[in-house]
Amino acid sequence: MAAGSDTYSADEGTLYDHSEDGSYSRGRPSGDGSELELDILESEDERERLLTESGGKTGLFGKKSVKIGKWNAKKSKDTTKAARNGESRGLMYDTEEGVGASDQSLSTGSSESDATRLLATAAQRKARRKRICRRVAIYAAIVALFLALLFIAYRLSKPSRKNATATMLSNGTSLFPPTTILISLDGFRADFLYRGLTPTLNEFVKNGISPKYMLPSFPSVTFPNHYTMATGLYPEAHGIVGNTFWDPALKKEFYYTDPDKSLQPFWWGGEPMWVTAERQKARAAVHMWPGSEAHISHIEPAYVDKFNGSEALPLKVDRILGLLDLPGPLDVAAKADQPRPQLIAAYVPNVDGDGHKYGPNSTEIRQTIKDADGMLASILHGLEERNLTEIVNVIVVSDHGMATTDVSRLIQLEDLVDPNELSHIDGWPLYGLRPKKIEDLDRLHQQLVEKARSNPNIDVYLRDKDMPERYHFSKNERIAPLWIVPKTGWAIVTKDEFDVEKGKETGEVYHPRGLHGYDFEHPLMRAIFVARGPSFPHKANSRVEPFRNTELYNIVCDSIGVEPMPNNGTLRLPLKPVGLHTDPETPPDVTPPDPVETPSSFLATSVMTSFASLAASASGLEDPISSFLDGPMSSAQELSSTPSSTTSSTPPASSTAESWWEWLTHKADNMEEWVDEFLKSHVPGKADPKATAA
Structure with missing residues (x-):
């Protein structure tokens, strides 16, 4: 069509562009409009529809609408010409989805054309909303992923969880996360190690790390101290302040041997190690440990064995090793309801029971100590058979010592x-x-x-x-x-x-023939702590300074890679040795006097010493006291010359293993010999007749 053959209004000139090559229709090229241009066209259509209505009806200004027939006529001519020339023209408007109006529906005054344009506009808006929603979803997913990665990085980088990501160790058949066996020998006094009855424990000391002794908490009785070891809290903090006590707020009595008066969770404050472990996804098994049946914090360990004071020691060994034989978390045979525990805490009451019944110096207690040592030997042998000696930590402790009664x-x-x-x-x-x-x-x-x-x-x-x-x-x-x-x-x-x-x-x-519960610093109340395993990478036979049993909770938690709750302990792994037990500066092994010296004994010693002094002054003998006491000042003399204290009943440790009565008997014998010699020398007629005859 020659340029200028038809006359177009100024407005129509903005909508149509004539192409010389005929490849475009009178409208815009199909599929070539940007979203901004489509918005302009839509606004123009909307304005034109408001100003005019088809059929010559009253428009926006109350006047008859003007029919724009010139554009329709022209379109008809274009369509006829296109048909005559065999050319196919594109649609006037292309929507984003490729939907356009037919040539016959492009009349400005047609209601069908208006509807088509409105549908196209709605489709475009819907598509834009979809695109926006998709973008928002993508951005939200990116932000969430970033936050998740940040949280994971934070947890992995926490310095307090040093063992949380520890490499699992293999014994050749299974992978083991950090695992600890904790064994409590109730009533095992520290100096029981010096009686020649415990070859396994003594060898365990040589291969591990230990102090000379561990101090219990006050009062030095079983339930407060076992729960202190489990929580790291003093008895005044966790609430188990004795084996028996009255709670004025609850108006109830706690009595340790009565389950109806001791196994309710309201008695037990703080968080024991088995709850700490379970809360952090480290499974725990508790074998008869005091308090383990009380449903503390309503978090149950994977295994809880009820107390049975008559259970034979070999059964305890079988139970501990059987727990280690369970499939690990990465093993094919692993079962969710039978997990292998990382913490095994076992309570052994035998030494305490026989100490009460027969006394800590009895013949019977010697055999009980041997039996406890044999139980440990069986456990260590079982670990060796399973190739777990360097994989599983073993900690042996006691809660207090014991003194002889009379x-x-x-x-x-x-x-x-x-x-x-x-x-x-x-x-x-x-x-x-x-x-x-x-x-x-x-x-x-x-x-x-x-x-x-x-x-x-x-x-x-x-x-x-x-x-x-x-x-x-x-x-x-x-x-x-x-x-x-x-x-x-x-x-x-x-x-x-x-x-x-x-x-x-x-x-x-x-x-009972033996008792405890006294001043926790007295030598007869001292307990033990010995440890060995991958969490204790120290020289064999390492020695640390004595510490209180409030430290045990932190040590056990660190050994299995869980974060301890706040407590009264301060030690954390690794422990810091001060040397070896074989070093010259190591304190000697001391067996404290039992029975303990009494004030009446001090009086007897003082009287005999005074008598010896008077006799020496009369006889002119040189230093007769040395012949009577033959040696350095005894612990009894040290105590008699030391002012008594209202805050401590702790006597200095004796350097000899003999009891006070034996010591006193020996000194009395020496005194008798000295008196005989004195009489022979200074009293006429008292000389030995055999000596005279000679």
């Missing part, structure tokens, strides 16, 4: 205080007193202080006034307000339990 070291409670004035008596062998009337507390305290002046074998404390700070035994209402703490080896009894005067007259034997 009727001569009993104190009648009724001689100290009237039991009728008391509402509750807590603890044993130390006594916590709760007066029926709180206003009687100061009077009863002063009364007991006066009694203690004439009986040096007890200490008296008010919880809120003069309880020694080193005991960490005052910041809990479960601790009675007034306490009588006997010296080590002594016990307080009521007449219902044992009539002291009658027992002395009849020669009745007091039971």
